[in-house]
Amino acid sequence: MIDIHCHILPDADDGAANYTESLLMAKQAAKEGIRKIIATPHHQNGKYRNVKADIIQSTEKLNDYLWSEGVKIEILPGQETRIYGEILEDYQKGEILTLASISTYLFIELPSGHVPRYTGQLLYDIQMSGLTPVIVHPERNAEIIEQPDKLYSLVKNGAATQVTAASIAGYFGKKIQRFTFDLIEANLTHFVASDAHNTSKRGFKMEEAYELLKKKYGTESLYYFMDNSEIILDAKDIYREVPERVKKKKLFGFF
């Protein structure tokens, strides 16, 4: 199992505060059956700045440490970048990191409350430079929950998305869980990842989420998500299904 979204780097953001916490997280991940983790510290979200060179260096150090502690998990460099207008310029400058550094997939975090007007244009520009934007946790964005068509048009226009394992498992509440399933059913999401910050409130929940996916949608769906995370590490192209609009639920529906 591979986790492509995790705040495991020590003292980088609001995730692990030090090496001890990183170690605890790695151990919990190993227990769930995760073999590789892409460390994706926040960048440009108003509070944290983590540029490419620092992340790569910190990842190497953490790998050495985990190895010395006998934890068999490989950490790869990544970045969770808040959407901002100069992202491509900074990518050219070498500050921005794609997933696992070798792939063409770029994490984009939207503000939690809304989708900026320029998003469509910026995601187009990103694609024109040969990268694929991956919108992280769309199921937790207030505007997308209100107007899922916004996400549909971004995915139709080539963006990929990643939902949080804990959202599937229900740790963000019933409403977000239901909406996450809506996104999966409308082929609007391509990855499941933990977005783990610690081992208590914001843990991995990957095993639980995959188990639930398998139960609800069958093994084909399970492999679709698991394979896509693997494919990123091979720097190949992910699987996609034709995106559809989220259907409005009937008032007296069964769900």
Next chain:
Amino acid sequence: MQAGKRKLITKQNPKSPISEQYRTIRTNIQFSSIDEEIRTLMVTSSGPGEGKSTTTANLAIVFAQQGKRVLMVDADMRKPTVHYTFGMTNTLGLTNVLTRQATIEEAVKPSNVELLDIMTSGPIPPNPAELLSSKGMVQFLADAKDEYDLVMFDTPPVLAVTDAQILSNKCDGTILVISSGKTEIEKAVKTKELLDAAKSKVLGIVLNNKKMKKNDHYYYYGTK
């Protein structure tokens, strides 16, 4: 993953009566032009979901099966689907060629059908109509004709946006797909008017989704 996979009958089952129908359309297209051969062809419809993309793909395949070098281009820059049909990625395509960021050779991918190459739409631009009417498009058509015997375009619906009209003006021929029991007569007529106004050459209409009676004679040969 809930939606059914897009299947291409002419590739999977060339002996099917449906494939035979596509070959009939192919011949009709070839016979429709006496003076000069059709080298650029686009397929469109009045509204969405009437079968443009399926028709384009299957026609491209039967032309390739005939030994022609065919390039199928996804010019539906509103809701591109060709990359799903052929299981490709859409990171590089027509947009990149029209904005001169890539050459045709770079943007084209071979399909799993011999002689058939595919160009997906590429990233969806904010201004598809402007791109399609740009000088880059004229240049692209000229260059593509040097490389291929036939260039086929999948396009957005005529009544929704102006893209198809723009493109039909630049193509040697236009095929209109009409879905039996779905396309309204007024809309079909309006579509034809718009295409005529754009000085396009409508070669004919493909009637899609026609219900077949069980005892229709087509099944006489195809089955084992």
